[in-house]
Amino acid sequence: MPEDAPETLLLTGTVGAGKTTTAFAIGELLQDRGIPHAVIDLDEIRRQWPHPPADPFGEAVQMANLRDVAANYRRAGARRLVLAGVLEDQDKRADFARALGGTAPVVCRLAVELDRVRERLRSRHEPGAAREWHLARSGELDAILIAGAVADHVVPVAAEAPSAVAERVLAEVGWD
Numbered sequence: 413m414p415e416d417a418p419e420t421l422l423l424t425g426t427v428g429a430g431k432t433t434t435a436f437a438i439g440e441l442l443q444d445r446g447i448p449h450a451v452i453d454l455d456e457i458r459r460q461w462p463h464p465p466a467d468p469f470g471e472a473v474q475m476a477n478l479r480d481v482a483a484n485y486r487r488a489g490a491r492r493l494v495l496a497g498v499l500e501d502q503d504k505r506a507d508f509a510r511a512l513g514g515t516a517p518v519v520c521r522l523a524v525e526l527d528r529v530r531e532r533l534r535s536r537h538e539p540g541a542a543r544e545w546h547l548a549r550s551g552e553l554d555a556i557l558i559a560g561a562v563a564d565h566v567v568p569v570a571a572e573a574p575s576a577v578a579e580r581v582l583a584e585v586g587w588d
């Protein structure tokens with residue numbers, strides 16, 4: 413991997429696009445290649461209830477946690493950080509840069525057909541309100557991410573194993 417490659421990769425995409433699964437698969441590839449790294453699932457560092465009404469996804473606490481977690485991983489030797497989460501607009505990209513000590517992450521969006529996303533969401537969630545929320549949100553957020561065009565890279569994903577998607581993301585962002 414080139415030394416001047418960006419340190420942090422943010423995988424974005426609509427709900428159920430495979431951000432978390434692909435981030436974990438990228439971690440395995442980096443391990444196979446002997447590259448010290450850390451994987452951060454952003455959902456896990458904002459898993460608090462309740463969030464403030466003006467911040468329904470808990471992005472403020474997510475960013476505060478990211479600053480500390482990223483710094484700790486770096487101190488512990490991570491040379492690459494892989495983040496899984498949602499990036500909707502350019503302003504929020506600046507929030508990521510601040511949390512990461514000044515350097516913005518390279519952003520890669522996983523583009524998955526909505527029928528495939530919805531099939532995945534039906535197997536990830538039992539029938540109920542959470543499933544219905546995610547099914548409805550999948551199309552809505554997909555449209556927001558396409559219109560916002562914030563990603564530096566877009567990787568289309570069809571019927572492929574997570575390891576294959578991970579390989580393509582690494583090649584696309586120059587981490588191979």
Ligand SMILES: Nc1ncnc2c1ncn2[C@@H]1O[C@H](COP(=O)(O)OS(=O)(=O)O)[C@@H](OP(=O)(O)O)[C@H]1O
Pocket residue numbers: 426427428429455469471497498500542546553
């Ligand atoms: N800023 C922002 N804008 C839009 N959508 C966002 C945002 N942040 C998170 N998300 C996605 O919302 C999904 C709901 O997350 P929650 O933690 O509230 O609920 S849940 O635990 O997944 O049921 C969850 O969906 P998944 O991507 O399927 O996990 C989040 O990724």
Ligand SMILES: Nc1ncnc2c1ncn2[C@@H]1O[C@H](COP(=O)(O)OP(=O)(O)O)[C@@H](O)[C@H]1O
Pocket residue numbers: 425426427428429430431432433434496532533535536572573574577
């Ligand atoms: N490449 C893939 N092939 C098949 N299923 C996948 C793939 N990537 C993710 N999944 C499945 O799709 C669902 C959503 O993936 P997840 O990583 O939770 O998405 P996100 O983090 O974007 O919400 C999960 O049930 C996961 O196991």
